[in-house]
Amino acid sequence: MENIIEVRHLSKSFGSNEVLRDINFSVKKGEVVSIIGSSGSGKSTMLRCINLLEKPTGGEILYRGENILDPNHDIYSYRTKLGMVFQQFNLFNNHNVLSNCTVGQIKVLGRSKEEAEEIAMGYLKKVGMDRYINALPKQLSGGQKQRVAIARALSMEPDVMLFDEPTSALDPEMVGEVLEVMRDLADSGLTMLVVTHEMEFARDVSNRVIFMDKGVIAEEGTPEEIFNNPKEERTKAFLSRILN
Amino acid sequence: MSLDVTIDIIQKYWPMLLRGAGITLFISIIGTIVGALIGLAIGVIRTIPLPESGPKRTLLIIVDKILAAYIEFFRGTPMMVQSMFIFYGVAGVFGVQLNRLFAGVFIVSINTGAYMAEIVRGGILSIDPGQYEAAQAIGMNHYQTMMNVMLPQVIKNILPATGNEFVINIKDTSVLNVISVTELFFNTKSIASATFRFAEVYFVTCIIYFIMTYTVTKILRTIEKRLEGPKNYNIIGNQMQVERPEDIVRKKGDHWHDE
Numbered sequence: 258m259e260n261i262i263e264v265r266h267l268s269k270s271f272g273s274n275e276v277l278r279d280i281n282f283s284v285k286k287g288e289v290v291s292i293i294g295s296s297g298s299g300k301s302t303m304l305r306c307i308n309l310l311e312k313p314t315g316g317e318i319l320y321r322g323e324n325i326l327d328p329n330h331d332i333y334s335y336r337t338k339l340g341m342v343f344q345q346f347n348l349f350n351n352h353n354v355l356s357n358c359t360v361g362q363i364k365v366l367g368r369s370k371e372e373a374e375e376i377a378m379g380y381l382k383k384v385g386m387d388r389y390i391n392a393l394p395k396q397l398s399g400g401q402k403q404r405v406a407i408a409r410a411l412s413m414e415p416d417v418m419l420f421d422e423p424t425s426a427l428d429p430e431m432v433g434e435v436l437e438v439m440r441d442l443a444d445s446g447l448t449m450l451v452v453t454h455e456m457e458f459a460r461d462v463s464n465r466v467i468f469m470d471k472g473v474i475a476e477e478g479t480p481e482e483i484f485n486n487p488k489e490e491r492t493k494a495f496l497s498r499i500l501n
Numbered sequence: 502m503s504l505d506v507t508i509d510i511i512q513k514y515w516p517m518l519l520r521g522a523g524i525t526l527f528i529s530i531i532g533t534i535v536g537a538l539i540g541l542a543i544g545v546i547r548t549i550p551l552p553e554s555g556p557k558r559t560l561l562i563i564v565d566k567i568l569a570a571y572i573e574f575f576r577g578t579p580m581m582v583q584s585m586f587i588f589y590g591v592a593g594v595f596g597v598q599l600n601r602l603f604a605g606v607f608i609v610s611i612n613t614g615a616y617m618a619e620i621v622r623g624g625i626l627s628i629d630p631g632q633y634e635a636a637q638a639i640g641m642n643h644y645q646t647m648m649n650v651m652l653p654q655v656i657k658n659i660l661p662a663t664g665n666e667f668v669i670n671i672k673d674t675s676v677l678n679v680i681s682v683t684e685l686f687f688n689t690k691s692i693a694s695a696t697f698r699f700a701e702v703y704f705v706t707c708i709i710y711f712i713m714t715y716t717v718t719k720i721l722r723t724i725e726k727r728l729e730g731p732k733n734y735n736i737i738g739n740q741m742q743v744e745r746p747e748d749i750v751r752k753k754g755d756h757w758h759d760e
Binding site for chain 1: 641
């Protein structure tokens, strides 16, 4: 299977503070990769580097073989290939649910309003938010907002979905509804890169798990390898802390 | 001060007062609108993310410095002095006689622009950066993000401050009398020196200014409330719409029992 995203020797510093060091990994088409690790280990920064919300300090990011850090590369069209779901939902407060999902399609992809609405309705149905199309974000609960945010990202029909701790800002009883949507997406064969604290999700849904610690990838493997048979001392320590 | 004289003055001079009030309103409306547009444009330009290197970075820094100088200069000098400087200064140096009304609108606009630029900047900063990032993440560039996501919210947020600028402009256009723009204060002065009834004339003018500012304040408050929108949302296909005929019949039956 071809690599959709390949990260080589990626590094990132904020001033003299080095948050990512020599990160190497790749994501194949249809794979679900979970990134776990304690807070401050650089998980989110790495994810944000991939769609250039943070500018990497060094290394290469290849998207279908093309280096997107090349200054001549069109980052705007590249970003449309990646769907991003944020911890804080980040819905557009001036748009209703439907228009949150269509504004990008119309303004960036140049789709017609009718086409965009049809596509958006399809994904809103998928996340169970089609009955709320005229609601404003402030009228929704956290779980509902996050499901709309997922539909918004899907409406752009991206190649890869990036999830940045999508359930961390939710009340416990709303985590389930969002994880359920994500499970469905994983089952449908979507390529996903998920930064998460939901160990159960990482174990059951992902094909591969990356464990990060202090800005480096400490261990990488299948969910069985990481959760049942971790090799590294740091991985063991982290898992025993989080699972007990 | 006598009531009879006041009524006399109103009866005799109302066309002149009304014309003055009209000019005052005209200058302050156009000035506020143009000023707000200047402010929004500056806000968009000054929030363009700086590239790490290259000629675009240098250009942006220069533009930013020029805009900062514009803002500081017009906020830091009196509008009355600016009026004299622009109207007579330009006439003196270039030998061009500006239209007085145009000069008035111009001065009020660029002044309001300087204040509005700061108000807009505050408005942009008040919106959580997550929405900006989300727009970037779906591939919008800076301009698209501003037009489709940020500015609609910014405009709503800065409406009270803009209304405030409008009210200030209605009052401050009176300084344009120094370049003989025939706004309300200028006309009042003429009437006062023709009648020598200062108390009555200025009393009437006070009332006219107050009516204008108060009306504007009320109108803007109504618009703000409109834009607020409802807090709750009824999902599509609510209970009433899925009600079956038998439910309706039963409900009617209940009512009948209650009565």
